Amino acid sequence: MLQLKKLLIVDDNHVNRQVLCKILSDTYEVLEAENGREAMAILHRSYESISAVLLDIVMPVMNGYEVLEEIRGDAFLSKIPIIVTTGSDDYSAEIKALSLGAHDFLLKPYKPAVILHRLANTIKLRETAALVNAIEKDELTGVYSKEFFYKKAEKILLENENLQYDIVCMDIERFKLVNDLFGMQEGDELLRHIANLIKHYVGNHGICGRVGADKFACLLPHREHYEDNLFNDAIEAINEFPIGISINVCYGIYCIDDVTIPISVMCDRALIACSSIKGKYDIHHAYYSDKLRQSLLSEQVILDSIKTALLENQFEIYYQPKYDLSNETIAGAEALVRWNHPVKGFISPTDFIPLFERNGFITDLDIYVWETVCRQLHHWLDNGQPMIPISVNVSRVDIYNPELTRILTGLIKKYNLKAEYLHIEITETAYTENPDQIISTVLELRKLGFIIEMDDFGTGYSSLNMLSELPIHVLKLDMRFIQSENAKRNRKNILSFIISLAKWLDLQVVAEGVETEKQAQMLKSMDCNYAQGYYFAKPMPHEEFENHIKQHNSEIIDEKDPSKDSNKDKVMIQKSKSDRIMVIVDDSTINRTILSKIFHELYTIVEAENGQDAYLYLEENFSIIDIVLLDLVMPVMDGFQMLGKMKNCEQLRNMPVIITTQTGEYSEARALAMGAADFIPKPYNREVALHRVSNVMAQSKLRAIERERELAHKVEEMRYKAEHDSLTGLYNRAAMETSINNFFANHEKAEGALLMLDIDCFKSVNDTLGHDKGDDLLVDISNILLSSFRKEDVVARLGGDEFAVFVPFRLPPADLQKRAKKLCEKLKIQLDGIKVSATIGIANAPLHGSDYQTLYKNADAALLAAKRLGKDQYKIYDMQMEMPSPSLYRNMDWLLDETSDAIVICDMKSYEILYLNSVAAKIAGKDKSLCVGQTCYKTLWKRERPCEHCISCGKLSQAYIEQEVEDDATKHHYIIRDKLMEWGNKYARIQYIQDDTARNQFKNELVQANERFSGMLSSLQAGLVKCQLNDQWTVLEANEQFYEIIGYSKEEFEARFDNSLAAVVEPSCLEENRIQLQQQLKIGEKVVMDSCFINRLGNPVHVTDQTVVVTEPDGKSYFYCTYIRKADVQIPQKGDAAI
Structure with missing residues (x-):
């Protein structure tokens, strides 16, 4: 039961206190005081538990104003919200109370609804303020959080301009190894130990904070020299932590010579110094040196001039029109920034945009562009010119700015515009890097009326599934994707498919970078909505753009003026x-x-x-x-x-x-x-x-x-379901592909290994033991894989009995073979007489591929080669690897005929049978040669059109899709598994058809039997219980009659007694029952004994107990009880007369 919040009512009038108690007692625990002095005594004694105070003003002993003054001077009591109550309608009293620190004011006579509403709001505000205050500290270590450390350090530097300071950062080497070897809890304890040491060393000389999972930062007064002994002593103290490995720490020092640099950048520089000595165990500290700084000097030349460039309007906004492909009229434009430097001339955006993004100046530039565009739109509005929407870029850095929505809405209000005229462009790569943050921000912008565009689609690695999750309006296809499409004819269908998919998702499509009439006509034939590029118009300054619009004025639809x-x-x-x-x-x-x-x-x-x-x-x-x-x-x-x-x-x-x-x-x-x-x-x-x-x-x-927060939680749930296999909880194929492609995109020297696993004899498990056992086996295998790899490794189920693991770091061939061999050993499982194992194929990156498709293809080839060697094998891909010989394929038809399942391969579109084995021919009732070339629905299922259970080709993939089907004509029950496979130069559908009639009939009979048995148990008048024979007598199973006897519901019993039967047995009976159970365990006979429960009302319930104690195969002892209630007998209570 939740504990009620506590209120203190202070009023010298007893009747007033009683009225308030009656209103509040159902919602709060109420304390009373009849004067201010008594109230102060209660507050000093119990201030931590009191949520609010209702304080009368007029009292004979210490009035309300005096109480407010004393509370205001106390650091602890001043945090408690005070609501003043008075019978006077004099506003001067209310104003005086509020000036002394009261949070609200209530007039007598009291109005229940108003009092409850005000109290709830006041308490909620106080709790929220306390929560905000708690954000200052890192929850785990107690030092400052990263964000607050940055703010605090910045404040110290601003307030002490004449003093010099250093940033000292500390990085724990191989900290993940601690978590892996000893567990997360031990890793957390180590972090707390280190944080306490840092606080001790820093003392009152500076401040410290946690700026990363295993990184700390300190702001300290500047030293000319840091002695080695200082760091050696600190590392020795760290290694006093009781753990079985040596902890090495490296320190980086940045001597602050420019206080205008953001604290986060200072910490980054100190951490760069840390990185320079990682792995050098004889060196524990390093400075951010001139050599390291040299690499930043060339960038600084540009950075130094940005503020001047903004003030002097050196940045010019160019506009490139977007055209409606249905009538080639102007439908909008994109704002592009150009830097017209007074000395260097025009600087390409590719030279300064990435630099600004890294150094944080991109936000200033973006705001400059946004305001310039809004000013231009307002100019058109005031002059009665046709309004067209302008797209502006929002960089990745802007997404993390909590002021983003305020800035954009402020500009819209300032220039009296509708949000729909300012389109927000966010690049595809930003969506894939941090989808949770992006979705949250974009949802907020979309609610405010902004139109959201995904820019540069085709340059990142976002999956098509992600498009359905992102709250965008417009998809912009990158020009490189279009050029690639022209160069490779076979990608034309992909482009058409993406445009069709976008239409199905109700997204508008803009093709950017269109340079030829051929491209424009092709896009128009694909029903693309809009296009921009040099074929239509180049980017141009605003004067030239306005003239360009005037030439097309008659073709532009003049939207309704918001000001009218x-x-x-x-x-x-x-x-x-x-x-x-x-x-x-x-x-x-x-x-x-x-x-x-x-x-x-x-x-x-x-x-x-x-x-x-x-x-x-x-x-x-x-x-x-x-x-x-x-x-x-x-x-x-x-x-x-x-x-x-x-x-x-x-x-x-x-x-x-x-x-x-x-x-x-x-x-x-x-x-x-x-x-x-x-x-x-x-x-x-x-x-x-x-x-x-x-x-x-x-x-x-x-x-x-x-x-x-609630919306973000729902989005996170949706994202999890889209990325994970529903049975095992592992990543699915699409999520693995996205993860691997992102890895290659974000690492210049990407090294890693892809392991593909196929489970041997899995089909025998399903056929012999049933699909439930098969599912249990897949879950067990998933757990083995997760326990065998690190959290950074990507473990996925590709479908059916196929798994894959991507290890994102280089493994020498000897280590890789050792790991593969060890994994094969772990995956040897005995399941009811069936020997299950795994066969593994391995491909290395970048040697065997630097993208997902190539790596997957080569790992699959290695897997096929391993299968040739038999079960429980592994192979690393070799470019000279010999593929399966033709003789193996000649024998394949014989092997397929020997399987117990029907196998059918048919054309995706025409349903023409390309191959079937003898089991499938038996279902058809014809010779195999007479079936090939016929439609599968007519030959196998005697239908005139495709069957209802056939899955549309669009939903099939290279992962199996399973369904259960009953043949209406024969009443046979089948399990059918579908997937796509390459067949010559096209894709075909392969179906595995298992006759499941006998198992399905048995399952139905079992369900009916269970229903009859459940009915029998429910009709019994006795309470039935199965308990573990331990000190608590833990209840494992019980029927409703048992809970009725003791007077608790199942949920109440579990919550209150933690399922302990011993907790509700009358103490005098409990010891005797324990002795009888131990005797029965030795004798092995049924015991009949009397027992007594204490029900929820505190009354005894006498029962006859028939008990059997058994030791089950798991080696644990259990007892089964039948309880039959006797007539109620009253036991004399203390103080009753003897009978």
């Missing part, structure tokens, strides 16, 4: 310096004026005189509105009606609304129940109104964070 919205005439907008917008809805001009004066410095005010006009404005501008102040009583759509409509609208239901009212408690409670966040009473008081709005805005932000 019909509803804007019905609301009044008062601009302010703030970007935040407050909508005030009240039919009284005086009330609107008062509220506008209170909030005009904090918000841009939008006034509406009735709910109807306000609701229309909210619908059209929901993405930019922060809060609504709503009167309840109005002639046209009152406040209740408007709240109801907002509650039913997806975009408006979470918008914070504060009601302004003087209609009484019932109306307030009703509005709060309909979703209002709080209320401001009339007549208005400035301080009270500001306080209420501030609280509600804080609560609204908190709820938005919670919604985003």
Whole structure:
């Protein structure tokens, strides 16, 4: 049961305290104090457990103001939220209480709904503030977190400009080995040990933080020289940690000579120094040297001039039009940046963009581009020119900027634009590098109305499955993909397929880099939506672009001007310096004026005189509105009606609304129940109104964070299911392909090994023991593979009984052979007389391939070669490897005829039988030669059209898809496994058909028998229990009658007693029962004894107990009990008269 939060009520009036207790006691644990002095004693004694205080102002012994002053001066007590209560309607009292630190104010007589609502909000805000405070520290080690260390270090440098400091970073070598050998818990303890040592050494001289999984950083006063002994002593102290291996640590030192460099870059430089001595066990520290710095100097020349370049507008924005391929009219444009350097002339974006991305300046440049584009769009809007959307780039660095959405929405508001006119381009590689972060950010931008484009599709390694998960609107095909398509005719179908897939996913497609008429016509024939490139128009400055638009003016559809919205005439907008917008809805001009004066410095005010006009404005501008102040009583759509409509609208239901009212408690409670966040009473008081709005805005932000977390959790679940095999939990084929391709893309010298495994005799397990046993075997094999490799290695199930492992580092041939041999040994499994093993084929990267397809093909060839040697074999790919001989293929037909399954190979499209074995011919009832060339559905299944169970070719892959089918004519039950295979120069469908009629019939009979047996158990009046014979008598199985006897549900019994039968046996019976069970274990006969339970009401329940004790094959002892209830007998309690 959850523990109730604790409140303290301070009031000298006993009746008032009783009223509050009655309102709050169902929700909170309530403490009482009749004066301020008594309250302070309780607070000093129990402040950690008290969630809030309800404090009366007027009291004879230490009044409420005195209590507030004392609490404000106490570091611990000041964290407890105080809500002041008073019977006075004097606003000066409320203002004084708030100035002394009160969090809220309640008037007597008390309104239950309002009190509960205010308390819940106040406590939630306090808990959230505590959570934010906890973010400063790294949860595991107790030193500063990375983010807070950066902020704290930056502050120290700014406040001590005359002092010199060093950044010292520490990197633990081979830390992963600790986790692998001794477990994560031991690794965590080592990190805590090291963190404590660092805190001890640093003391009050500096600060320290954890900046990586096994990396720490310190900011310390500058030293001219760091002695070796200092680091040697530290490493000796680290190695005092009780663990079986030596821990080596390297230190990197960056002497800060430029405080304007971000702290993160300083730490990176110190870590670069660490990396320079890794593996040199006689050297423990190194400086970020001039030699290391030299490589950055050439980049710094460019970086030094960026601020000047931004101030002098050296960056010019060029626009390249996008054309609608259906009519070749201009449908939009992409903004491209050019650097016109006063000395070097035009600098190519390829020279400065990657540099800016690495050094963080890309955000400044991107914001400059975004604002320039918004200014240009606003210029067109003001001059009545046709509006077309402009695409701008959002770099990978921008994605991690928590201010991204605020910056973009701020620009949209500043230039009075609709978000849909600013298209956001994010490159494909960014999506694949950190899909979780991207999806979260893009979802937020999409909600705000921005159009999202995936740029440069075809240059990264995103899978087609990922397209369905990403919340994008537009897919941009990279020009290199298009050029490659022209160069290789066989890729034309791939391009057409991607465009068709995008259409099916309701995505628009833009082909960029179109250079010839042939390319444009081909894209048009494929129903591509838009194109851009030199064939249509080159990138051009804005003056030339405007002239270009004018030439096509008659062809561009002039979209509705947002500034001419019909509803804007019905609301009044008062601009302010703030970007935040407050909508005030009240039919009284005086009330609107008062509220506008209170909030005009904090918000841009939008006034509406009735709910109807306000609701229309909210619908059209929901993405930019922060809060609504709503009167309840109005002639046209009152406040209740408007709240109801907002509650039913997806975009408006979470918008914070504060009601302004003087209609009484019932109306307030009703509005709060309909979703209002709080209320401001009339007549208005400035301080009270500001306080209420501030609280509600804080609560609204908190709820938005919670919604985003929930959405992120759902997205993570979807991503996991898309990437993992549902049976084993391993990666699936698509996820492995993406992972390997990403590995090659992100490493210049990519070295690794791909192991492909095929399970020997797996078919015999399925045929002999059933598919459930087969599934269990696959899960066991998965666990063996996971335990045999590191977390960095990629383990996947490709389908059926095929597995693969990718090891992303170089293994010498001898080590690789040793590992393969060891893995074969681990995968030797005896299963009910069947000897299961594995055959392995191995290919090395980059020797045997530097992309997934090549590596997979060669590992598969090695696997085939290993299979030729028999079972339980392995082979490493050799470019001279001899493939299976023709004689093996001549014997294959004979081998396939000897199998127990029917095997059929047919054309994907025509269903023409290309091959079948004798078992399949038997199902058809014809000679094999008469079946080849006929359709499979007519020959095998006697149908006139393709069977319903046939899987469409589009869903088949090189992994098996299994289904169960019953033949209506013969009533035979089959298990059919389909997949694609290469057959000559085309793909064909191969089907393995297993007659499963007998097993299916037995399964049905078993289900019926289980149902009958379950019915028999349910009809018994006795309680049946199986327990393990241990000290607790752990209940393993029990029927409903047992739980009825003891008076607990199954869930309650498990939660309260941890399934311990001994816990509910009356103590005087328990010892006697234990003795009888031990005797029965020796004798081996059934025991009949009396026992007594204590039920949930505390009453005894007497039963007759028939028990049998057995020792099962696992070597453990169990007992089976039948309990029959006797008539209830009352046992005299303490204090009762003797009978």
